[in-house]
Amino acid sequence: MPLIGLKESALKLILFGGKGGVGKTTCAVSTGVFLAKEFKTLLLSTDPAHSISDSLGQQIGDSIKEVKGIKNLWALEINADKALSEFKTEYAKEIREILDTSTNLDKDDIESVFSLSIPGLDEVMGFKTVLNLMDKGEFDKYIIDTAPTGHALRLLTMPQLLDGWIKMLAKIRWKYRYIIKTFSGRYVPDKADDFLLNMKKMVKKIGELIKDENRCEFIGVTIPEDMAIQETSRLIQSLSDYGVEVKQLVINNVMEPSDCKFCRERRKEQEKYISRIKKKFANLKTTLVFLRPREVKGMNDLNTFGLQLASQSDLQTSLASKLNAR
Numbered sequence: 001m002p003l004i005g006l007k008e009s010a011l012k013l014i015l016f017g018g019k020g021g022v023g024k025t026t027c028a029v030s031t032g033v034f035l036a037k038e039f040k041t042l043l044l045s046t047d048p049a050h051s052i053s054d055s056l057g058q059q060i061g062d063s064i065k066e067v068k069g070i071k072n073l074w075a076l077e078i079n080a081d082k083a084l085s086e087f088k089t090e091y092a093k094e095i096r097e098i099l100d101t102s103t104n105l106d107k108d109d110i111e112s113v114f115s116l117s118i119p120g121l122d123e124v125m126g127f128k129t130v131l132n133l134m135d136k137g138e139f140d141k142y143i144i145d146t147a148p149t150g151h152a153l154r155l156l157t158m159p160q161l162l163d164g165w166i167k168m169l170a171k172i173r174w175k176y177r178y179i180i181k182t183f184s185g186r187y188v189p190d191k192a193d194d195f196l197l198n199m200k201k202m203v204k205k206i207g208e209l210i211k212d213e214n215r216c217e218f219i220g221v222t223i224p225e226d227m228a229i230q231e232t233s234r235l236i237q238s239l240s241d242y243g244v245e246v247k248q249l250v251i252n253n254v255m256e257p258s259d260c261k262f263c264r265e266r267r268k269e270q271e272k273y274i275s276r277i278k279k280k281f282a283n284l285k286t287t288l289v290f291l292r293p294r295e296v297k298g299m300n301d302l303n304t305f306g307l308q309l310a311s312q313s314d315l316q317t318s319l320a321s322k323l324n325a326r
């Protein structure tokens with residue numbers, strides 16, 4: 001059975017995640033190609049080693065570009081360094097003001113604190129881009145191609161870390177407010193306070209979006225091999241601890257029935273792992289995708305892959321259904 005629910009109008013954000021090399025980018029990009037037939041879709045990559053461009057066979061980069069050859073599909077490869085420097089340029093005055101008025105740091109110390117990286121900021125900036133576009137109703141669907149497991153978890157849990165950073169700034173700001181209020185009798189919030197409040201609101205909004213199962217879905221991608229299953233298990237558990245329930249799992253690289261002896265052997269081995277996956281993740285819906293003789297690259301391949309992955313009507317689906325039924 002193919003992936004379900006992708007066309008639900010409430011579902012806006014779809015993330016694909018899993019172990020390195022299992023087919024996350026291929027699933028994300030081909031789902032984008034598939035959904036663009038009916039929805040205005042934006043494909044985003046938060047993987048520092050961007051491969052959307054390679055998969056599509058065209059250069060994307062860090063500003064939203066229309067994908068050539070596919071109507072309604074747009075893509076963006078988020079550049080974390082650029083996002084960080086834009087953030088610092090936009091809010092430099094406010095952050096410096098907080099550190100300057102509320103701490104004993106001298107100018108040099110403030111500059112060195114300011115030049116440190118801010119935990120979780122690049123991930124948050126990625127989501128901020130999505131939230132801003134969502135607020136404006138720019139796209140119907142947003143699909144995120146994440147980096148391998150550890151990074152995907154980072155992506156989802158980093159807003160919490162940034163929240164810690166904001167709280168730290170808020171705390172030192174609060175002391176400043178207290179002193180001003182004590183001596184002058186009143187305190188008028190300024191731009192630095194607005195900045196803290198807005199950041200807090202944004203992190204909260206991101207957390208709400210990620211955990212809202214109607215608006216956001218995290219789809220696991222795995223292959224029928226022992227190490228991949230173990231890593232999938234850890235990923236699903238960590239996501240669940242964080243409040244994100246994975247409901248569907250793609251099992252990629254499944255061998256098609258064949259007369260070749262080598263392929264039969266591989267398939268036999270895979271069947272063992274496929275039944276293990278089904279037992280281990282009995283409450284998840286699984287979608288099998290066949291291993292192709294060549295890598296999946298360019299529009300034709302992506303289109304076929306997308307149909308097998310997400311379309312109810314594709315011929316391949318009936319074959320996959322047979323395997324699924326075992």
Ligand SMILES: Nc1ncnc2c1ncn2[C@@H]1O[C@H](COP(=O)(O)OP(=O)(O)OP(=O)(O)O)[C@@H](O)[C@H]1O
Binds near residue numbers: 022047147289
């Ligand atoms: N079903 C398949 N049949 C044949 N080749 C596939 C299949 N799925 C993916 N591939 C190929 O396998 C390679 C790895 O796929 P992909 O880049 O999607 O994996 P990934 O999980 O995103 O990897 P990374 O963790 O490095 O980001 C690519 O060359 C892709 O074309």
Ligand SMILES: [Mg+2]
Binds near residue numbers: 025
């Ligand atoms: Mg990838």
